[in-house]
Amino acid sequence: MERIPESGTLKMFDMARRLERDGKKIYHFEVGQPDFPTPENVVNAGIEALKQGFTRYTPARGIPPLLDAIEGSYKSRGIDFDGSKNVIVTPGAKMALFQGFLGTIDTGDDVLLLAPAWPTYRVLIRMVNAKPVNVYTNGNYTLDEEYLKQKISRTVSALVINSPNNPTGGLLKKADLKLIYDLAEDHDFVVFSDEIYESIVYDGFKQNSMLEIDKTMERTLVINGLSKSHAMTGWRIGYAIGNEETIDNMARIQQNTTSCAASFTQYAGAEAITGDQNDLDLMVWEYQKRRDLITGLFNDIEGLECLNPQGAFYVFPNFTEYGLSSETLAELFLKKVGICASPGRVFGKKYDGFLRFSYATPLEDIKEGIAKLAEFLPTIR
Ligand SMILES: Cc1ncc(COP(=O)(O)O)c(C=O)c1O
Known part of the structure; x- marks a missing residue:
């Protein structure tokens, strides 16, 4: 069992759930699953x-x-x-x-x-x-x-x-x-x-x-x-x-x-x-709109770099400029602005200044959540 660490993403998710129970609005960027229903x-x-x-x-x-x-x-x-x-x-x-x-x-x-x-x-x-x-x-x-x-x-x-x-x-x-x-x-x-x-x-x-x-x-x-x-x-x-x-x-x-x-x-x-693949095409089309939005919003923030992904539904922006570990950043973002994202370190030690944001989350939440983050970030520089 010592070889099986606690999941970094689930840890954040549990923390977010506790905050939600206390009535705080949480923007979920940590979940790696589509937010669409299974096709009919x-x-x-x-x-x-x-x-x-x-x-x-x-x-x-x-x-x-x-x-x-x-x-x-x-x-x-x-x-x-x-x-x-x-x-x-x-x-x-x-x-x-x-x-x-x-x-x-x-x-x-x-x-x-x-x-x-x-x-x-x-x-x-x-x-x-x-x-x-x-x-x-x-x-x-x-x-x-x-x-x-x-x-x-x-x-x-x-x-x-x-x-x-x-x-x-x-x-x-x-x-x-x-x-x-x-x-x-x-x-x-x-x-x-x-x-x-x-x-x-x-x-x-x-x-x-x-x-x-x-x-x-x-x-x-x-x-x-x-x-x-x-x-x-x-x-x-x-x-x-x-x-x-x-x-x-x-x-x-x-x-x-x-x-x-x-x-x-x-x-x-x-x-x-x-069977019919129409729903799949619609989902990919929607993900692409969200990708364009989230990468655009991140790259508008000074000191932050976010590459444009060609697939999946994640972005992996680089917060190294802020000089904090990815776990500290993830906890700060969650507690201060209700943003739940996955610390980059769990994807490899080298990525301790990164966070993974899943955009399998509604467009409105992306707009609102990243705007709050943009307001908050200058306070930790
Ligand atoms: C890269 C990768 N492979 C596999 C899986 C797991 O897929 P499944 O739900 O089919 O077990 C995931 C889920 O997050 C994933 O990100």
């Missing part, structure tokens, strides 16, 4: 599945209609695999990551993390008795080739990448993915590619899947899910795509732990992938 066609598919009696265990890897839907959605992007052999559906992407790490990484291995990195990776890596090692990127998740090469040692067995990235919203270029794949081949390590924000991209940017490079999936495990794309966090549908050996190992872990993802939510998941 998806909800109806879940209800219909329940009514039809799909309330029992399913095959450990998932129900064929969902595996086929996943296979089909990648085929339409020119990526071919066999849904019945190369995919496992899990209760959320977190579980896919955990099973993937457990089935692949040995005790004592080093696992590289392109940082800033979502803190759950570090916790899960520690839970399998391995050691997370940060490989810092520049700006909006831009790869530093030489630095990455320096970090590769003989004890490295895996590298975790996440594009679009949580917390910066940055995307890795296809050339960077190729470079990572070549290094993985030369140094014999596995790449975990968390692509859960793949469909939330802006300004015509395109997310490239690691599977476009590693077509045989020899050394790639892609992690994906419907939590973010289809506003389905509570339905718990994630999945992994990889070679047969890795997926077989994960299926054995799943058989003996969770058995399967929930039956009726898998039917809803198949509808989410194959």
